[in-house]
Amino acid sequence: MISVRGLSHSFAGRPVLKNINLEVEAGEILAIMGSSGGGKTTFLRCISGLIAATTGEITVDGVDVKKEPEEARRRMGMVFQSAALFDFLSVRDNVLFGLKRKRKHIKGDPEEIANEALDRVGLKGSETLMPAELSGGMRKRVGIARAIALQPKVLLYDEPTTGLDPITTYTIDDLIKSVRETMGATTVVVSHDVTSVVRTADRVAFLEDGAMTFLGTPKEFLESQNAAIREIIDKSQIHLDAAPSLNKS
Ligand SMILES: Nc1ncnc2c1ncn2[C@@H]1O[C@H](COP(=O)(O)OP(=O)(O)OP(=O)(O)O)[C@@H](O)[C@H]1O
Ligand SMILES: [Mg+2]
Structure with a gap:
């Protein structure tokens, strides 16, 4: 669904x-981890077409992101780290805003779609609140509702659980997984939470100073001898009970 070949970008x-090569399968959840400033957000922005990569080729669902960014973006939803809500619009209107702008491509009644998306993320009853009245976790959920309302084939999340407590993190992780199950959306999620990644991802990519130094399953990630990966894992004191699937083998 996503194909990245020889991607390099300079500011x-x-x-x-630096020369990133990656294929993401349809319906897969790929987590991207890495050092701060390692290029994770830049990588997501290149995939989403928000910045044109300096060299290399990116296709999403067969569409060349550099040549046809509009066409490619129609297939993608992005959940920004800051949630990027409009502070002067209610929760419902934040979701409706994108839907109305793209209504040519979306079938169905925008109001109904918005309500359904808010229901999905557990915000039923909060539709008329303003962003200033929301908790951090609720803001993230509005950001997710806004992205899924457009029914994209690909969802890109930039640190969806950063700054949230463990319980709220857990519910956002579950939401990301359930969106993948019900919509089949191919998912790329940038995270620095090892426990979240192990719980949600099918594969993990690790970016160090702009280079991808690891790509593998969560189990392989936990066992990696890469020094930077070891440091993150050791610091995170990962609770393996939270990842029962890993304890089976
Ligand atoms: N628009 C920009 N113009 C110039 N430099 C930029 C721009 N955006 C990012 N950078 C630089 O690119 C590098 C990678 O930044 P990026 O935001 O991709 O890192 P990151 O891995 O997402 O970091 P973090 O974990 O802190 O969010 C940093 O050195 C940053 O200063
Ligand atoms: Mg970032």
Whole structure:
């Protein structure tokens, strides 16, 4: 569903992504981890067509992101780290805003679609609240509702659980998984929470100074001898009970 070949990107001549090659299968959840400033957000923005990568080729559902960014973006939903809500619009209107702008491509009644998306993320009854009245976790959920309302084939999440407590993190993780189950959306999620990643992802990619130094299953990730990965895992004191699927083998 997503194919990245020879992707490199520089800001003002300074390399930030270095020759990344990656294929993401339809319906897969791929987590991206890495050091701060390692290029994770830049990588997501290249995939989504928000920035044009300096070199390399990216296709999403067969569409070349650099050549046809509009066409490619129609297939993608992005959940920004900051949630990026409009503070002057209610929860429902934040979701409706994108739907009305893209209504040509979306079938059905926008109001109904918005209500359904808010229901999905557990915000039924909060439709008329303003962003200032929401908790951090609720803001993230509005961001997710806004993205899934457009029924994209690909969902990109930038640190959806950063700054949330463990319980709220758990519910967002479950939401990301249930969206994948019910919509079949191919998912790329940037995270620095090892427990979340192990719980949700099919595969993990690790970015260090713009280079992808690891790609494998969560189990392989936990067993990796890469020094930077070991440091993150050791610091995170991962609770393996939270990942029962890993304890089976
Ligand atoms: N628009 C920009 N212009 C110039 N430099 C940028 C721009 N966006 C990011 N960078 C630089 O690119 C590098 C990678 O940034 P990026 O935001 O992709 O890292 P990240 O892995 O998402 O980090 P974090 O974990 O802190 O969110 C950083 O050195 C950053 O300063
Ligand atoms: Mg980032």
